[in-house]
Amino acid sequence: MPSVNFQSADGAVTTIEIEIGNSVMRGARDNSVDGIDADCGGVCACATCHVYVAPDWIDRVGPAGTDESEMLDCVNDPRPNSRLSCQIAMSQELEGLTLILPESQR
Numbered sequence: 834m835p836s837v838n839f840q841s842a843d844g845a846v847t848t849i850e851i852e853i854g855n856s857v858m859r860g861a862r863d864n865s866v867d868g869i870d871a872d873c874g875g876v877c878a879c880a881t882c883h884v885y886v887a888p889d890w891i892d893r894v895g896p897a898g899t900d901e902s903e904m905l906d907c908v909n910d911p912r913p914n915s916r917l918s919c920q921i922a923m924s925q926e927l928e929g930l931t932l933i934l935p936e937s938q939r
């Protein structure tokens with residue numbers, strides 16, 4: 834399974850494996866990654882799964898969709914590299930993906 838690195842606001846990195854086709858949020862929840870509450874269960878309605886995509890990965894992960902962009906307007910400190918992790922589907926191409934957890938989700 835491909836792996837994903839979650840970097841917390843204090844710099845600590847947690848690496849987990851996520852099954853292809855699963856959302857990154859689901860993988861984070863299944864592995865108890867701190868900072869991903871995912872209150873809505875992955876239906877793009879809470880924004881508590883907000884992450885920043887590391888600069889090297891932005892092109893491969895791609896931009897947020899319309900509904901996701903509207904939800905991202907609700908987060909603290911949205912940035913151009915903001916995504917909702919429930920809307921990122923794991924694929925082999927994302928092996929080694931690095932995501933940064935927002936300070937507000939400690």
Ligand code: FES
Binds near residue numbers: 872874879904917
């Ligand atoms: S889990 Fe609610 S928006 Fe992602």
